[in-house]
Amino acid sequence: MTKRLKVVILGPFNSGKTTFVKNLSDVKPITTDQPLSKPVKNKKTTTVAFDYGRKRIGGIIVHLYGTPGEDRFNFLREYFAKNSDALIFIVRDDDKQALENTVKIYREISKYRKPHVIIINRTGRGEITPEQLRLKLNLDNVPIYSTSVVNKGELESVFYRIVDTFTSIIR
Ligand SMILES: Nc1nc2c(ncn2[C@@H]2O[C@H](COP(=O)(O)OP(=O)(O)OP(=O)(O)O)[C@@H](O)[C@H]2O)c(=O)[nH]1
Numbered sequence: 001m002t003k004r005l006k007v008v009i010l011g012p013f014n015s016g017k018t019t020f021v022k023n024l025s026d027v028k029p030i031t032t033d034q035p036l037s038k039p040v041k042n043k044k045t046t047t048v049a050f051d052y053g054r055k056r057i058g059g060i061i062v063h064l065y066g067t068p069g070e071d072r073f074n075f076l077r078e079y080f081a082k083n084s085d086a087l088i089f090i091v092r093d094d095d096k097q098a099l100e101n102t103v104k105i106y107r108e109i110s111k112y113r114k115p116h117v118i119i120i121n122r123t124g125r126g127e128i129t130p131e132q133l134r135l136k137l138n139l140d141n142v143p144i145y146s147t148s149v150v151n152k153g154e155l156e157s158v159f160y161r162i163v164d165t166f167t168s169i170i171r
Pocket residue numbers: 011012013014015016017018019020041042043045046047067068069070150
């Protein structure tokens with residue numbers, strides 16, 4: 001029988017959530033990006049509702065829901081996290097300024113006690129290490145993975161390992 005797994009992707013503004021969903025989905029992803037009023041380098045749009053993608057792994061269909069990173073959408077993040085099976089937090093390794101927001105979102109969502117992992121989105125300009133993140137978020141044995149979300153091959157293999165972790169916890 002086919003199993004379903006609802007995975008919600010969380011993280012601060014510009015961490016790579018939409019790119020993650022787009023680059024993993026087997027079906028044409030649904031995105032809700034709209035122009036930023038103040039575009040930043042290489043970033044002209046932001047998610048205003050949610051991204052949707054789907055990935056089959058053997059007998060499991062993983063539904064992927066990417067959330068918005070902007071502060072004003074915290075109620076949407078809460079809704080999705082609460083109704084998920086598991087969570088993936090994405091943090092860019094070159095964005096130290098986003099760390100405080102990462103902590104805020106991580107704390108916001110922790111109350112739902114969902115199985116979760118962290119992905120460090122490697123950019124090649126990175127400074128943030130897994131050890132720093134573990135300290136910052138006060139993580140004990142939460143797995144931290146490292147990949148570039150624009151490298152589809154690497155992303156897929158990391159995602160398979162993550163889904164393995166989730167399925168062993170959940171069912
Ligand atoms: N080098 C490279 N950068 C990319 C590519 N695709 C996306 N990016 C960059 O990766 C960053 C993350 O973009 P998103 O995936 O939209 O980030 P997000 O977490 O969904 O952002 P919000 O929804 O605004 O919170 C942006 O700066 C993009 O320009 C790519 O194919 N190559």
